[in-house]
Amino acid sequence: MPTPSLPLSSRGRATRERLLTAARKVFEERGFVDTRIAHIASTAGVAYGSFYTHFPSKEAIFYEVASRLFDEMFATDPSTSRPASPRERLEQANRNYCARYRENAALMAIVEQVATIDEGFRSLRQSHRRTTTERTARSIRRWQAEGLVSVDLDAYVAAQALGAMVDRTLYLRYVLGESDANDNVVDTLNLLTVQALGLPRD
Template sequence: MAQTADHEEPGRTPRTARGERTKQALLDAAAIEFGEKGFHETSITTITNRAGTALGSFYTYFESKEEIFRALVQFMSAEVARAAGGALEGERGVFQREQAALRSFLAFAAEHGEVYRIIDEAEFVDPAAWRSHYEKTAARICKRLEDAAEAGEIREDAGELHAWALMGMNVFLGLRYAVWDRDRQPADVAEAARDLIENGLRRRKPADS
């Protein structure tokens, strides 16, 4: 598998708006194919058939099934970041921001159930892209926590370890309550998670309530 530097976007960049649409159609089709069948059962032809493009168009933008898979993992990872990031605007407190980010991630995961399967399969198909997804996600959460700690808003030792803990919490709450079963509302799940990371589970003293 060709090594691509992490900051480089895999696949060739289209020169026209039409090319942009074709490349995106291929990525969208790949998301469905890889999401439903997994990497091994998906072929370039099943992707181009679903996208309604010619095989030649595929090779205009991607060199291989591996390359479009890597492009898709980066695209999904960016979409997750965008979903969470967009929700942050307008939220003032750090706990409100984390709550909004999780609520938005849960909605995204409920609508794009394939995101889990694709990112999880990257562990076996493209380990570097898989690891990069989690490292970048944790780094974003860590930055928000460190800024809040700096501002005296939360515990001053808040940092990387807490970011990994929050990310893991979000990933598994998404798996349980957005992908497997939707027996609780995303807003309730995000609210309960916010309460957990803000206050912990210890019994509240009457003065706290």
Template sequence: MARTDTDTTPAPPATERGRRTRRKLLDAATAEFGERGFHEASIASITQRAGVALGSFYTYFGSKEAIFRDLVRDLSDGVRMAAAQRLAERDMDALDTERAALAAFLAFAREHKEIYRIIDEAEFVAPESYRAHYEEAAQRILGRLRIGAQGGQLRDDLEEAHAWAIMGMNVFLGLRYAVWAQEGDAPDEAERAAQAANSILVEGIGSKN
């Protein structure tokens, strides 16, 4: 993708009203890209969904590519904040933290099933955003593992590979139990899946001391 449009990305809105309009456009873009995919999606349809004049779009985003990139960043932030909120609710040890982070992610994925399609399409439409999404998530997990190791709750030899392994577990459990939830699944299937995955981690990364 040509990078030139990043050079003309407008400054972030300075007013509350501007921030609300930008938010409406991002939410509309989530629906538009999620339903139609990047290539079929149009700026006109995004502004129509948002109830915003077509011309206003360019006050906030330089192009269709630009809003797509900003949306990937926005969804990354959403995943991060969904977990952070859950983790802030109470003091948890490191294994509870991973369980809660997975539960938060599964809940977020159930509420925002488009997230998989949009992030996955970023591999083709905005490869740098795609890679940043996963590299940053792996770094967040690694940070949690290190805190758990320092606290003596987790093994002290955990490294980047463990973080990628845990991220992969979480992403694929979300794919199976949120996006591809099946008719035969029990109502608490996602919850059971999260516990099953956590049972791997309790013994697999928990400290033996």
């Protein structure tokens, strides 16, 4: 769903950012279905009509909130050095993703809710999944060419399956609350990922 062009004035940009921050807060508290534009505008401290200067609908602002979340979830951490081996790179990527998922579990719950009821957002979610799956598949193909991963594996399907395993496990634990005090989910997911691909343990 298209959104209006970004406002050029610093005041307009600040208002838009307040609306996005408020929208995330309200969506997390109320869920997508029960959120109204009036709730977002009130939380942002702006007039109801000002919302439409920046976004045409509740769906449009949610799409942007979610797109920012997706970018954050898979962003490279510039403070960490790039590990040397494929196994270490996979493990670090899983650690980063798991930590970000846990931090953003409330919004991830809404993302999954909206994907089941809004066709436009479902397409956006699927497009993002394809992008991240293809990124992982490219790494697997490279490791296959280097003789580190069996060529019998379909790289894209393997990437898809591993991503689904991680996402579903984190959803069960951090959205549905099936976690415990001794949470070793990251180590377990890392071990399963490495073993599934047959990567050497260095």
